[in-house]
Amino acid sequence: MNQKPTLKGAEVLLITILMVLSTMVVSASTTIQQEKNQATAFDIFQEGFEGVGVPTGWLNVDSDGDSYEWECDWTYTPNSGLECAASASYINDIGPLTPDNWLITPPMTTSATSTLTYWVAAQDPSWPADHLEVWISTTGTTVPGDFTDQVDDYIESDDIWKLRTVDLSNYDGQAVHIAFRHCESTNWYWIKIDDIEVTDVTLPDDITPPETTCELIGEMSGDDYIGDVTVTLIATDGESGVNYTMYDLDGTGFVEYNAPFIVSDIGDHAIEFYSVDNAGNIEDTQSCTFSIICPLSIEITGGMGVTITIMNSASTDMIDVDWSITVDGIFVIFGKEATGTIAAIPAGGTTVVKSGFVLGIGPVTIEATAGCAEATSSGLLLLFFFLGL
Ligand SMILES: [Ca+2]
Ligand SMILES: [Ca+2]
Ligand SMILES: [Ca+2]
Numbered sequence: 001m002n003q004k005p006t007l008k009g010a011e012v013l014l015i016t017i018l019m020v021l022s023t024m025v026v027s028a029s030t031t032i033q034q035e036k037n038q039a040t041a042f043d044i045f046q047e048g049f050e051g052v053g054v055p056t057g058w059l060n061v062d063s064d065g066d067s068y069e070w071e072c073d074w075t076y077t078p079n080s081g082l083e084c085a086a087s088a089s090y091i092n093d094i095g096p097l098t099p100d101n102w103l104i105t106p107p108m109t110t111s112a113t114s115t116l117t118y119w120v121a122a123q124d125p126s127w128p129a130d131h132l133e134v135w136i137s138t139t140g141t142t143v144p145g146d147f148t149d150q151v152d153d154y155i156e157s158d159d160i161w162k163l164r165t166v167d168l169s170n171y172d173g174q175a176v177h178i179a180f181r182h183c184e185s186t187n188w189y190w191i192k193i194d195d196i197e198v199t200d201v202t203l204p205d206d207i208t209p210p211e212t213t214c215e216l217i218g219e220m221s222g223d224d225y226i227g228d229v230t231v232t233l234i235a236t237d238g239e240s241g242v243n244y245t246m247y248d249l250d251g252t253g254f255v256e257y258n259a260p261f262i263v264s265d266i267g268d269h270a271i272e273f274y275s276v277d278n279a280g281n282i283e284d285t286q287s288c289t290f291s292i293i294c295p296l297s298i299e300i301t302g303g304m305g306v307t308i309t310i311m312n313s314a315s316t317d318m319i320d321v322d323w324s325i326t327v328d329g330i331f332v333i334f335g336k337e338a339t340g341t342i343a344a345i346p347a348g349g350t351t352v353v354k355s356g357f358v359l360g361i362g363p364v365t366i367e368a369t370a371g372c373a374e375a376t377s378s379g380l381l382l383l384f385f386f387l388g389l
Helices: 014-038
Strands: 041-047 059-062 071-074 084-088 101-104 115-122 131-137 147-155 162-167 175-182 190-201 211-217 229-236 242-249 261-263 267-277 286-292 296-301 307-312 318-328 332-334 337-345 350-354 359-370 373-383 385-387
Touching: 084 101, 115 131, 147 162, 147 175, 175 190, 211 267, 211 286, 229 242, 229 267, 296 359, 296 373, 307 318, 307 337, 307 359, 318 350, 337 350
Parallel strands: none
Antiparallel strands: 041 190, 059 101, 071 084, 084 190, 101 175, 115 162, 115 190, 131 147, 131 175, 211 229, 229 261, 242 267, 267 286, 296 307, 307 350, 318 337, 318 359, 332 359, 359 373, 373 385
16 A cells, blocks of 8 residues: 655654644534535435445546556545545655546436535645546446536645535436546645535425516606506515516406516506416416596687697696697698697696698688697688687
């Protein structure tokens, strides 16, 4: 058996270093315990290398063929317990090695929530830079051919134990072998691994449906909206989380809600909605109702040309109100249409607009618009004078 000191070549400071390292081991072990307490994870696989030799069901493959492979009862400063596994790229009194050493787990079936964690450290902080890879096989244990997916790639930097985490969710429902491969390293020293765990996460039992609320944003006058209304549906679920939200605007049928939407039509509106959580709980249908009104009204009067009086019943000024006057008749010769924009109609106030000069004769129909408001009136045009409007 080869000599296995904790430092490459030198043994002078062995006792001092051992004391320092033992402190680190205590802190690393504490970290593991804290992780377990906080997580809702449970082990589906665990190996701490506390037995004799290669653990049952594991494979130790010396792929480079130099007869040196992973040692699974390495007793120099393990992460926990008395032992860990270690592989060398330099052995005292032997010299540099060029390892391609594989340590392969037994098969295990993973899930969509499976995570691999393992601890890694170098033995000698002065010679730390050994290279470690983690590979997954969903078939057999032939190296390298069966191991098609590399899931971790790591070069050590010191002798402090570190926790590495690998997401295994890609292998949901598959039986996998996990391989720890010490390779592409030479003339460093020993790299160690310990406390290999694969954990699954359980979702809490969720029997409570989500809650969804409706938020309306728009300019209001009293209880009514006087313009576009932006509808936002806000769903929360304290357990498994919201899967999706459905809504039905004014009885047009339920569709999935993805983003806030705008309702513009004047009138009464009703939105029904509900959400479904990731455990399949369905919320009772909720609803919110609102009305969009047109606060503007138009009065048409005759005389010389057409006059429209636009009244704003809103409690806010109406800004940039486009207006139009159309005179429709068989014998209208001039001035059939007039348009413009009113900068502001004050809250509760009126603004008067005139059509300008119109020339014609006979019966006419007047159509006027101002913003959301429309009005029509009929009368008689005598040259440039309107009667009966
Ligand atoms: Ca151990
Ligand atoms: Ca080897
Ligand atoms: Ca829930």
